[in-house]
Amino acid sequence: MDAHEQLSVLDTSCLQKFVDTLAVNGQYPLKAAGVDVLQMNICRKCNLFCKHCHVEAGPHRTEMMSKSLLEKCLDILRNNAISTIDITGGAPEINPYLEWFLDNASQLKRRLIVRSNLTLLLEDSYRHFIDSYVRNNVEIVTSLPHYKAEGTDKQRGKCAFATIIEVIKKLNARGYGKENSGLVLNLVHNPTGFYLPGSQPALAREYKSRLLKDHGVYFNDLFCITNMPVGRYLEHLQKTDSLSDYMTELVNAFNSAAAENVMCKNTLSVSYDGQLYDCDFNQMLELPTETNAHLDDFDIGTLSHRRIVLANHCYGCTAGSGSSCQGSTEKSEK
Amino acid sequence: MHYYEKKDLADFPNIGEWTSEEAQKFFDYYTKATGDGKLSEREKTLIALAVAATQNCPYCIDAYTNKCLSLGVDKEEMMEVFHVGAAMMAGITLAHSTQMRKIVKKKEL
Numbered sequence: 001m002d003a004h005e006q007l008s009v010l011d012t013s014c015l016q017k018f019v020d021t022l023a024v025n026g027q028y029p030l031k032a033a034g035v036d037v038l039q040m041n042i043c044r045k046c047n048l049f050c051k052h053c054h055v056e057a058g059p060h061r062t063e064m065m066s067k068s069l070l071e072k073c074l075d076i077l078r079n080n081a082i083s084t085i086d087i088t089g090g091a092p093e094i095n096p097y098l099e100w101f102l103d104n105a106s107q108l109k110r111r112l113i114v115r116s117n118l119t120l121l122l123e124d125s126y127r128h129f130i131d132s133y134v135r136n137n138v139e140i141v142t143s144l145p146h147y148k149a150e151g152t153d154k155q156r157g158k159c160a161f162a163t164i165i166e167v168i169k170k171l172n173a174r175g176y177g178k179e180n181s182g183l184v185l186n187l188v189h190n191p192t193g194f195y196l197p198g199s200q201p202a203l204a205r206e207y208k209s210r211l212l213k214d215h216g217v218y219f220n221d222l223f224c225i226t227n228m229p230v231g232r233y234l235e236h237l238q239k240t241d242s243l244s245d246y247m248t249e250l251v252n253a254f255n256s257a258a259a260e261n262v263m264c265k266n267t268l269s270v271s272y273d274g275q276l277y278d279c280d281f282n283q284m285l286e287l288p289t290e291t292n293a294h295l296d297d298f299d300i301g302t303l304s305h306r307r308i309v310l311a312n313h314c315y316g317c318t319a320g321s322g323s324s325c326q327g328s329t330e331k332s333e334k
Numbered sequence: 335m336h337y338y339e340k341k342d343l344a345d346f347p348n349i350g351e352w353t354s355e356e357a358q359k360f361f362d363y364y365t366k367a368t369g370d371g372k373l374s375e376r377e378k379t380l381i382a383l384a385v386a387a388t389q390n391c392p393y394c395i396d397a398y399t400n401k402c403l404s405l406g407v408d409k410e411e412m413m414e415v416f417h418v419g420a421a422m423m424a425g426i427t428l429a430h431s432t433q434m435r436k437i438v439k440k441k442e443l
Binding site (some may be wrong): 147151264 | 374408
């Protein structure tokens with residue numbers, strides 16, 4: 001399904017449009033309140049083919065951010081007080097300039113995050129990234145949908161769980177996930193079916209005790225992320241005739257407190273070609289920022305106060321305890 | 335039209351339609367009783383699923399199966415919950431045979 005079709009399906013699957021729900025709650029229009037996070041989607045190619053992937057990443061994709069655009073990002077970061085650099089994909093390690101970028105970005109002394117699926121890091125041509133991550137004090141975020149192999153493998157592919165655990169053991173040995181080591185390893189939980197994630201603290205406790213007891217591995221925090229009805233997950237919802245139920249669940253779980261803290265208010269998403277979006281989901285739905293901004297005309301003054309572009313998939317970020325790339329957004333959750 | 339319809343579960347928050355004060359007190363109690371306490375929210379959710387099963391409540395089974403999934407409970411664990419419920423119901427039934435046996439014994443010559 002192309003972006004236009006996805007938006008059309010989302011438009012007809014909800015009884016109440018997201019913008020109307022925000023308006024009823026006095027929260028429309030939604031406006032940015034700065035740019036604290038630059039989230040860079042540096043390639044859509046991935047060694048995995050996950051069922052929930054909104055990027056629809058996989059080995060067949062070719063989109064890749066060029067070195068010149070990565071340099072452009074560095075310039076922008078150098079000249080603007082953006083506190084967090086958040087690198088995602090696809091599998092970011094597949095971009096041939098990632099290591100070079102990290103060596104340069106770490107000199108800016110910002111919070112530097114790489115969202116890695118970890119599974120590449122056992123391969124000879126990628127294992128050096130562990131050294132790169134340690135050297136540049138990179139915060140690693142990895143998706144582990146369930147603390148058992150069955151749920152994770154169903155979603156991410158055969159043997160994904162065992163491979164991820166093996167890499168986490170290597171990262172733990174380097175200090176990742178260890179209190180006060182300065183090396184942060186955070187895991188992401190997302191539901192392995194058509195339901196919303198539960199309480200983040202409760203799931204974090206379960207993950208910590210199970211992973212330690214069953215596999216001897218540890219990590220810092222768990223982020224719960226609601227599966228967005230975008231990309232491959234949207235297709236699965238449709239194929240299984242679950243879209244209407246899922247959207248109804250999202251709509252019924254709308255939480256105005258979570259809407260106050262949505263990540264698009266302080267995040268800017270960059271695609272492989274330099275186009276700017278309010279979030280990675282809007283990027284995949286080809287909904288650019290209000291002013292159709294590009295890295296070439298980056299103006300933090302305008303972008304910091306932009307009006308966020310909304311559609312019905314946004315219900316995914318405002319349901320229950322809220323959802324963002326940093327997990328639940330409801331302040332009381334922590 | 336069935337007596338039980340899935341969409342009716344969404345009506346549960348509206349049970350206070352004509353008695354809002356009582357309903358609010360109930361929901362406050364419900365939230366407190368089923369949330370994290372000395373027992374974790376996860377443990378309480380498993381207990382709630384067992385009660386839902388034994389009381390044959392389709393709304394509660396729907397709600398608490400979803401909540402179990404949300405909290406990472408896997409299907410084998412949920413099936414064990416149903417066996418606990420089944421065993422308890424069987425045990426409760428059989429324990430009541432005491433009443434029957436006592437009466438029978440009293441009536442016997």
